[in-house]
Amino acid sequence: MTQTPVRLHTWLRLQREGVPLGVRADALCRAVRGCPEVRQAFYLSWQPGARIYSHEGGGQQLPPGQGDPLQASDEALAARLAAEGRLGLDQVRQLECWLAGRLRRAGISHGQAFALSLDAGPPGMLLVEVHEGVSLDWLGWVHELLTTLLGSINGLLRASPLLGQDPQPSLLLDAEARPLELNAALLTLLGEQPLEHALRLLPVNHVALVRACLDQARAIEGVEAQCGERVLIWTYIPDAQERRVLARCREATAQILTEREAARARRLYRLITENTTDLISRHTPDGRFLDASPASWTLLGYWPEELRGQLAQCLFHPQEVAQLVQRAQDALEQDGYHTMTYRIRHRAGHYLWFETASRAIRETYTGAVVEVVSVSRDITARVQAEENRRRLAEVVEANTDPVLFVDPAGHITYLNPAARKALGLAVRQPMPALSEVIAADDLARLQREGWSTAERLGVWKLDTRLQPPAGGASVPVSMVLLAHKSAGGERYYSLVARDMTERELREAQQRRHQDELAHTARLVTLGELASGIAHEINQPLAAVMNYAGASQRYLQALGSNPEAARRVAQGLERITEHANHASEVIKRLRAFLRKGQRRMQALDVAEVAREAVRLCAWEAGASQVAIEEQLPENLPPVFADRVLLEQVLLNLLRNAIDANREAHPGQPSLIRLIARAEAGQVLIDVRDQGPGLDEEALGRIFTPFYTSKPDGLGLGLSMSRSIIEGFGGALDGMPDEAGGLLMRCRLPRQ
Incomplete structure (x- = not known):
């Protein structure tokens, strides 16, 4: 009931503004349906050519009448309405008219039909069905009210120039954010939804926005509202004298979604660039830094801003700089790419081993090298690992890697400090058994092939985890079994374990990075194959159209051609085959473009x-x-x-x-x-x-x-x-x- 005045107000404003008849008819029916006694309301206008009443607007309609539509006529009903002004629906059902059959088919009998013209031309009729048991006497008052409102419409409403012919969905709100009027565009946006659903289209804080708009006497624009999958952008314009606010919106779903997708793509690109463990950099042809990825801090101790404008060769080892620079410039000029391994100085002063792959970017017309893009990785750990393996026997005691001396029976005879720390053992604590620090499966593999391989080749490796005997988190290690011979000719064995926690994390990052690069490559490949994909899809679609056309021609000849039915069936089979083929092409493409974990x-x-x-x-x-x-x-x-x-x-x-x-x-x-x-x-x-x-x-x-x-x-x-x-x-x-x-x-x- 609280929405009925707003509905009437909205209908009257639309009536005065002369919007299309269908919009006014929908607004009138919506206003009448706001009464709790009313079950349904329909507005119909007289069609002189067809001699019947027909529906106006996009709301629910009555079913067709009974009998031959070409003989349909509502002239008897029109004459009675012109003479009496309104009729009960039970009276209408007894008349010899087309609408009587429509009412009977719809099962509508309790209500009245009013003579009510929304336009100055042909007459119209408002048909109101009320609930069973409700008196019909009050409908006469409704008829008189609507007729009176139509007769004096120009004096009822204050002008709303901002709302009148606004093509954007708009509504007028009072100081408490309650709707006063809705324009035709907003009614179209609502469709069949109740009028109170207009508030669901507004931002969730629309009450606060209305108050702020009036208190501050300024317009508030660019307020986003999410309505299901639709995104609306609202603007609030105050009318300080009347203490009301005009709220206008525009559809921004495509724009907002596009901006969000672009932002996600930029975040993803930045995430990949900023989190890769390799250093990605751009240089001038003479080697001066133009830009670098954040990995420069992790690898070299310099932030990208500090490297810009600095010559890369200033960081090279003095013994290698001359030959490296000349060789790189020659290769980039001639081949456009170059890979080199060299030593580079960290900010702290020590040198790291780097492996860098560079590619030249050439000027389009002259072919001159204008920029160099490089991908560098720290291979210091790999180089040092090779060196450490040669020195392992002499530095066991000082080694930071856990070292265990063992025998084939599984007894541990020695642990270096790093091993005791990894296993959580004190200096004087007794030696644990090998079975207490290594998983049973890995111990079985050691017994099965480790000892014999180390005897034959001198070394055997295993990736496993060291488990402290007293409990606690296990440590991922790369373990090497070495066979040694003492000065007296006795054989003994050592297990050297390297903590691989960081490598596990780095490899996981590299796998994710590689998966993203692979997905990007698939997108590029799909773009390059676009012509073939279009051809493979267009071919079955063209065949579908040909078979459909042929089937239509055979359908027209069903009476004269005995083969027509079989031909139509064959055509439908072919259409199904080609449609399935096009569907399989699309499925293959979707599977090929899948993005996610391996x-x-x-x-x-x-x-x-x-x-x-x-x-x-x-x-x-x-x-x-x-x-x-x-x-x-x-x-x-x-x-x-x-x-x-x-x-x-x-x-x-x-x-x-x-x-x-x-x-x-x-x-x-x-x-x-x-x-x-x-x-x-x-x-x-x-x-x-x-x-x-x-x-x-x-x-x-x-x-x-x-x-x-x-x-x-x-x-x-x-x-x-x-x-x-x-x-x-x-x-x-x-x-x-x-x-x-x-x-x-x-x-x-x-």
Whole structure:
């Protein structure tokens, strides 16, 4: 009941503004339905040509009448309404008119029909159904009220120039944030929802906003409101004299979602750049820093701002700087890439071993090197580890790594200080048994193969965890079993354990980083294959349209052609087949673009290889390259991530297509995709008929930023090798016996 005055006010304003009849009719019906006694309300206008009453607005409608629609007529009803002004619905149902049949079919009998014209032209009718048991006497008062309001409409409402013809959804609110009027655009936005639902479209703090708008006598704009999946931006404009506020909104769903997605992409890029353990940097051709990633602080002790403008060679070791700079400049100028290993000075003064891969960015027209992008990693730990292994026997006591002397019976005879600290043992505490500090499975492996291997080769390694005998957190270690011989010829053994906690964390970060890079590469690949994808989808769609057209023609000939029904059935079968084909293409693309953590599972190599062939089939056909598949059905399964393995095979196939196109422009050529099982492994060969690579180029093809393509980035093969090695396999390139290049992927059997 509290909303009825607002509904009437809104209808009268819309009536005065002359908005379309359908909008006014909906507002009137909504106002009448606000009375609790009313069950339904319909507004119908007289159609002189058809001689019947028809619905106006987008609300619920009565069902069609009974009998022949061409003979339908409501003239008898129109005459009675013109003479009497209103009729009971039971009287209408007894008339010989089209509307009587519609009421009977709808089961409506309790209410009245009013003669009420919202326009100056043809007459109209308001049909009101009330609940059973409610008296109809008060409806006469409603009829007189509505007629009176229509007759004096220009004197009832104050002008609302800001709300009148506003194309944006708007409403007028009083000082307590209660709605006074709604414009046509907001009613359209509400649709069939109750009028009170307009408040759900406003921001959650709309009451406070209205008060602030009036108290401060200023407009408040840019307030966001979330309505399900829709985003609206509201502006509040005060009317200080009347103590009311005009609230206007605009649809901003697409804009806001686009901005949020762009912000997420920027955050993701920044997250990858700022959290990678490698140093990514940009330089001028003479080696001066233009920018660097935050890893510069972790690796070198310098913030990126401190490195900008500084020459990189100023940090090189004096013994290496001259040859390194000249060699790098020559290689970047000639080949566009360069990889080097060198010593670089940390801010604290000590030197670290770095491995840097650099790529030249050239000016588009002249080809001159204008910038150099480098990826550097700290390999000091690797270099020092090699050095420490040579000195291990002499520095056991001072070694920071845990060292345990053991015998084949499992007795520990000595622990260095680092080992006692890792195991939580005091200096005078007795030696624990080996079974107390190493898991049973690892101890069994040590007994099974460790001792014999160390005797034969001198060394045996195991990644395990050291467990303190008294309890507590275990420590991940890389453990080495060494066999020694004393001066008296006696044999003894040592276990050297290196804490690998940081490596576990770093490897997890690197895997996440590699997965993000792999997903980005898949997006780039999909863009490059866009023409083929469009062709593969358009082909079944065109076939569907052809079969649909033919089926329509056969349907028209059902009476004269006995084969028409069978032809239509065949057409529908073909439409289903081609629609399923288009659906499978889309499913493959969605699976290929999957983003998330790796899903290691047992895979059929032949099935994954065929999916990769399908993705590049159109590109191969456009280049006149045939792909010959030799994929046996009985291959043993491998344990890998399906999407990443498919990405590697697709990268190898597309490289082969480019090589064939370069060697055989405009001529047919062949790529052979072969899979087979061999010595506990599954081998996948991609053989092309391209120009091949010399021995020097073969040694560099897996280096980051190395590429022979003018528009390539040189990251595809490097990333592919990292992915395959992550599965426990290997990826190698070699000259093919028949010419061209052979790329061989080795994966361990499950």
